[in-house]
Amino acid sequence: MTAVRASHAAWIDDLTPEVNPLDAATRDALAHAWRDDAFAEHASIGAFTRVAMQLLAVGAPPELVEGAHRAALDEVRHAKLCFTLASLYGARWEAPGALSPDAIRGAVCELPVIAREALLEGCLGEGVAAALARDAAEHCDDVAVKSALTAIADDEARHRDLAWKILGWCLDTGGDRVADAVADALRALSAAEFALELPAGVDRAVWVSCGRVDPARAEALHEAVATQVGTRTWAHPAMASRVTAVARRPSTPRARRKGESR
Ligand SMILES: [Fe+2]
Protein backbone atom coordinates (compact mmCIF):
# COMPACT_ATOMS: atom_id res chain seq x y z
CA MET A 1 0.00 0.00 0.00
CA THR A 2 1.46 3.36 -1.04
CA ALA A 3 0.54 7.04 -0.61
CA VAL A 4 -1.55 8.97 -3.11
CA ARG A 5 0.35 10.99 -5.71
CA ALA A 6 0.91 14.71 -5.10
CA SER A 7 2.90 17.48 -6.80
CA HIS A 8 5.06 19.79 -4.67
CA ALA A 9 8.75 20.17 -3.88
CA ALA A 10 8.77 19.20 -0.20
CA TRP A 11 10.51 15.87 -0.88
CA ILE A 12 13.14 17.23 -3.26
CA ASP A 13 16.78 16.65 -2.37
CA ASP A 14 20.02 18.20 -3.62
CA LEU A 15 20.69 15.91 -6.58
CA THR A 16 21.22 16.77 -10.26
CA PRO A 17 21.33 13.92 -12.79
CA GLU A 18 22.25 14.46 -16.45
CA VAL A 19 18.83 14.85 -18.07
CA ASN A 20 19.38 16.82 -21.27
CA PRO A 21 21.26 14.22 -23.39
CA LEU A 22 18.37 11.74 -23.04
CA ASP A 23 15.50 11.39 -25.51
CA ALA A 24 11.91 11.92 -24.39
CA ALA A 25 11.00 8.21 -24.22
CA THR A 26 13.97 7.45 -21.97
CA ARG A 27 13.32 10.44 -19.70
CA ASP A 28 9.69 9.42 -19.40
CA ALA A 29 10.59 5.80 -18.59
CA LEU A 30 13.16 6.90 -16.00
CA ALA A 31 10.65 9.26 -14.37
CA HIS A 32 8.11 6.44 -14.18
CA ALA A 33 10.62 3.93 -12.74
CA TRP A 34 11.98 6.34 -10.12
CA ARG A 35 8.44 7.37 -9.19
CA ASP A 36 7.51 3.73 -8.54
CA ASP A 37 10.66 3.35 -6.44
CA ALA A 38 9.90 6.58 -4.57
CA PHE A 39 6.44 5.45 -3.49
CA ALA A 40 7.84 2.06 -2.43
CA GLU A 41 10.59 3.75 -0.40
CA HIS A 42 8.01 6.09 1.15
CA ALA A 43 5.87 3.08 2.14
CA SER A 44 8.97 1.51 3.71
CA ILE A 45 9.13 4.39 6.22
CA GLY A 46 5.81 3.26 7.63
CA ALA A 47 6.78 -0.42 7.34
CA PHE A 48 9.85 0.03 9.57
CA THR A 49 7.87 2.19 11.99
CA ARG A 50 5.40 -0.70 12.25
CA VAL A 51 8.27 -3.18 12.77
CA ALA A 52 9.61 -1.05 15.63
CA MET A 53 6.20 -1.13 17.32
CA GLN A 54 5.85 -4.90 16.77
CA LEU A 55 9.29 -5.45 18.33
CA LEU A 56 8.40 -3.32 21.33
CA ALA A 57 5.20 -5.31 21.78
CA VAL A 58 7.06 -8.63 22.03
CA GLY A 59 9.85 -7.41 24.31
CA ALA A 60 12.63 -7.47 21.72
CA PRO A 61 16.18 -6.37 22.64
CA PRO A 62 16.92 -2.63 22.30
CA GLU A 63 19.36 -3.03 19.40
CA LEU A 64 16.56 -4.47 17.23
CA VAL A 65 14.14 -1.66 18.14
CA GLU A 66 16.85 0.93 17.50
CA GLY A 67 17.74 -0.69 14.17
CA ALA A 68 14.11 -0.51 13.01
CA HIS A 69 13.85 3.20 13.90
CA ARG A 70 17.15 3.98 12.15
CA ALA A 71 15.99 2.07 9.08
CA ALA A 72 12.80 4.15 8.94
CA LEU A 73 14.93 7.30 8.83
CA ASP A 74 17.08 5.77 6.07
CA GLU A 75 13.91 5.20 4.05
CA VAL A 76 13.02 8.90 4.35
CA ARG A 77 16.34 9.69 2.61
CA HIS A 78 15.72 7.03 -0.04
CA ALA A 79 12.24 8.36 -0.74
CA LYS A 80 13.59 11.90 -1.15
CA LEU A 81 16.33 10.76 -3.53
CA CYS A 82 13.84 8.81 -5.65
CA PHE A 83 11.20 11.58 -5.69
CA THR A 84 13.96 13.98 -6.77
CA LEU A 85 15.06 11.79 -9.67
CA ALA A 86 11.44 11.19 -10.73
CA SER A 87 10.79 14.94 -10.67
CA LEU A 88 13.90 15.91 -12.63
CA TYR A 89 13.50 13.25 -15.35
CA GLY A 90 9.77 13.92 -15.61
CA ALA A 91 9.93 17.75 -15.37
CA ARG A 92 7.12 17.69 -12.78
CA TRP A 93 7.31 17.80 -8.97
CA GLU A 94 6.59 14.34 -7.65
CA ALA A 95 5.69 13.86 -3.99
CA PRO A 96 3.68 11.62 -1.68
CA GLY A 97 0.28 12.74 -0.49
CA ALA A 98 -1.61 11.00 2.27
CA LEU A 99 -0.78 7.42 3.17
CA SER A 100 -3.84 5.41 4.13
CA PRO A 101 -4.00 4.62 7.86
CA ASP A 102 -4.63 1.03 6.76
CA ALA A 103 -0.91 0.87 5.89
CA ILE A 104 0.07 1.16 9.54
CA ARG A 105 -3.05 -0.09 11.27
CA GLY A 106 -3.49 -3.66 12.41
CA ALA A 107 0.13 -4.76 12.81
CA VAL A 108 0.13 -8.28 14.26
CA CYS A 109 2.44 -8.34 17.26
CA GLU A 110 3.16 -12.07 17.45
CA LEU A 111 6.54 -13.72 16.98
CA PRO A 112 5.53 -16.08 14.12
CA VAL A 113 4.19 -13.12 12.11
CA ILE A 114 7.18 -10.93 12.89
CA ALA A 115 9.52 -13.77 11.86
CA ARG A 116 7.66 -14.38 8.62
CA GLU A 117 7.70 -10.68 7.72
CA ALA A 118 11.40 -10.41 8.62
CA LEU A 119 12.14 -13.31 6.29
CA LEU A 120 10.08 -12.18 3.28
CA GLU A 121 10.26 -8.39 3.50
CA GLY A 122 13.65 -8.09 5.17
CA CYS A 123 16.03 -10.97 4.40
CA LEU A 124 14.58 -11.32 0.90
CA GLY A 125 13.09 -7.90 0.10
CA GLU A 126 15.85 -5.77 1.56
CA GLY A 127 18.42 -8.29 0.30
CA VAL A 128 17.13 -7.96 -3.25
CA ALA A 129 16.94 -4.16 -2.90
CA ALA A 130 20.58 -4.09 -1.77
CA ALA A 131 21.71 -6.34 -4.63
CA LEU A 132 19.80 -4.32 -7.25
CA ALA A 133 21.05 -0.96 -5.98
CA ARG A 134 24.65 -2.22 -5.81
CA ASP A 135 24.49 -3.63 -9.33
CA ALA A 136 22.85 -0.46 -10.66
CA ALA A 137 25.52 1.72 -9.04
CA GLU A 138 28.34 -0.35 -10.50
CA HIS A 139 27.06 0.09 -14.06
CA CYS A 140 25.81 3.69 -13.77
CA ASP A 141 27.66 6.44 -15.69
CA ASP A 142 25.79 9.36 -14.11
CA VAL A 143 27.87 10.58 -11.15
CA ALA A 144 24.91 11.95 -9.17
CA VAL A 145 22.74 8.86 -9.64
CA LYS A 146 25.66 6.54 -8.90
CA SER A 147 26.26 8.33 -5.61
CA ALA A 148 22.58 8.04 -4.63
CA LEU A 149 22.47 4.34 -5.56
CA THR A 150 25.63 3.59 -3.59
CA ALA A 151 24.17 5.22 -0.47
CA ILE A 152 20.91 3.32 -0.93
CA ALA A 153 22.77 0.01 -1.45
CA ASP A 154 24.74 0.49 1.79
CA ASP A 155 21.55 1.24 3.73
CA GLU A 156 19.56 -1.64 2.23
CA ALA A 157 22.37 -4.05 3.11
CA ARG A 158 22.14 -2.84 6.71
CA HIS A 159 18.35 -3.32 6.64
CA ARG A 160 18.85 -6.86 5.31
CA ASP A 161 21.29 -7.59 8.14
CA LEU A 162 18.81 -6.20 10.68
CA ALA A 163 16.14 -8.55 9.29
CA TRP A 164 18.48 -11.53 9.78
CA LYS A 165 18.98 -10.47 13.42
CA ILE A 166 15.21 -10.15 13.95
CA LEU A 167 14.57 -13.51 12.32
CA GLY A 168 17.35 -15.13 14.37
CA TRP A 169 15.99 -13.71 17.62
CA CYS A 170 12.47 -14.91 16.78
CA LEU A 171 13.75 -18.41 15.96
CA ASP A 172 15.93 -18.56 19.07
CA THR A 173 13.15 -17.51 21.44
CA GLY A 174 9.86 -18.42 19.73
CA GLY A 175 9.80 -22.23 19.72
CA ASP A 176 7.86 -24.47 17.33
CA ARG A 177 5.23 -21.90 16.29
CA VAL A 178 7.93 -19.62 14.86
CA ALA A 179 9.81 -22.44 13.14
CA ASP A 180 6.56 -23.68 11.54
CA ALA A 181 5.68 -20.17 10.29
CA VAL A 182 9.17 -19.70 8.86
CA ALA A 183 9.02 -23.08 7.12
CA ASP A 184 5.70 -22.09 5.51
CA ALA A 185 7.21 -18.76 4.42
CA LEU A 186 10.19 -20.52 2.87
CA ARG A 187 7.87 -22.67 0.77
CA ALA A 188 6.07 -19.53 -0.42
CA LEU A 189 9.42 -17.92 -1.17
CA SER A 190 10.49 -20.79 -3.44
CA ALA A 191 7.30 -20.32 -5.49
CA ALA A 192 7.45 -16.52 -5.75
CA GLU A 193 7.59 -14.82 -9.12
CA PHE A 194 9.74 -11.82 -10.00
CA ALA A 195 9.62 -10.44 -13.52
CA LEU A 196 10.66 -7.11 -15.04
CA GLU A 197 10.67 -5.81 -18.59
CA LEU A 198 12.66 -3.11 -20.35
CA PRO A 199 10.35 -0.12 -21.02
CA ALA A 200 9.24 0.24 -24.65
CA GLY A 201 11.42 2.49 -26.81
CA VAL A 202 14.35 2.50 -24.38
CA ASP A 203 17.87 1.39 -25.28
CA ARG A 204 19.12 -1.28 -22.88
CA ALA A 205 22.65 0.15 -22.60
CA VAL A 206 21.36 3.68 -21.97
CA TRP A 207 18.93 2.35 -19.36
CA VAL A 208 21.77 0.65 -17.48
CA SER A 209 24.11 3.65 -17.83
CA CYS A 210 21.39 5.79 -16.18
CA GLY A 211 21.38 3.57 -13.11
CA ARG A 212 18.57 1.11 -13.83
CA VAL A 213 19.22 -2.64 -13.66
CA ASP A 214 18.88 -4.68 -16.83
CA PRO A 215 15.65 -6.71 -16.36
CA ALA A 216 17.27 -10.09 -17.05
CA ARG A 217 20.05 -9.25 -14.61
CA ALA A 218 17.46 -8.19 -12.00
CA GLU A 219 15.67 -11.54 -12.28
CA ALA A 220 18.99 -13.39 -11.87
CA LEU A 221 19.89 -11.31 -8.80
CA HIS A 222 16.47 -11.96 -7.27
CA GLU A 223 16.82 -15.69 -7.79
CA ALA A 224 20.34 -15.71 -6.31
CA VAL A 225 19.23 -13.82 -3.19
CA ALA A 226 16.15 -16.05 -2.77
CA THR A 227 18.36 -19.14 -2.95
CA GLN A 228 20.78 -17.70 -0.39
CA VAL A 229 17.90 -16.82 1.93
CA GLY A 230 16.48 -20.34 1.72
CA THR A 231 19.84 -22.01 2.33
CA ARG A 232 20.76 -19.79 5.26
CA THR A 233 17.36 -20.02 6.94
CA TRP A 234 17.06 -23.81 6.66
CA ALA A 235 20.54 -24.02 8.24
CA HIS A 236 19.35 -22.36 11.47
CA PRO A 237 19.34 -24.93 14.31
CA ALA A 238 15.66 -24.25 15.06
CA MET A 239 14.77 -25.29 11.50
CA ALA A 240 16.58 -28.65 11.58
CA SER A 241 13.49 -30.81 12.17
CA ARG A 242 11.54 -28.89 9.48
CA VAL A 243 14.21 -29.65 6.85
CA THR A 244 13.52 -33.37 7.35
CA ALA A 245 9.78 -32.80 7.23
CA VAL A 246 10.07 -30.88 3.97
CA ALA A 247 12.31 -33.52 2.42
CA ARG A 248 9.61 -36.14 3.10
CA ARG A 249 6.82 -33.94 1.82
CA PRO A 250 5.70 -34.45 -1.84
CA SER A 251 6.99 -31.52 -3.88
CA THR A 252 4.49 -28.80 -4.76
CA PRO A 253 4.49 -27.35 -8.29
CA ARG A 254 6.51 -24.16 -8.69
CA ALA A 255 4.53 -21.08 -9.68
CA ARG A 256 4.53 -20.33 -13.39
CA ARG A 257 7.31 -17.98 -14.42
CA LYS A 258 6.99 -15.30 -17.02
CA GLY A 259 6.85 -16.84 -20.52
CA GLU A 260 6.12 -20.39 -19.34
CA SER A 261 2.95 -22.17 -20.42
CA ARG A 262 0.97 -24.53 -18.23
FE1 LIG B 1 15.04 1.91 0.88
Ligand SMILES: [Fe+2]
Ligand atom coordinates in the same frame (compact mmCIF):
# COMPACT_ATOMS: atom_id res chain seq x y z
FE1 LIG C 1 15.29 -0.68 3.07
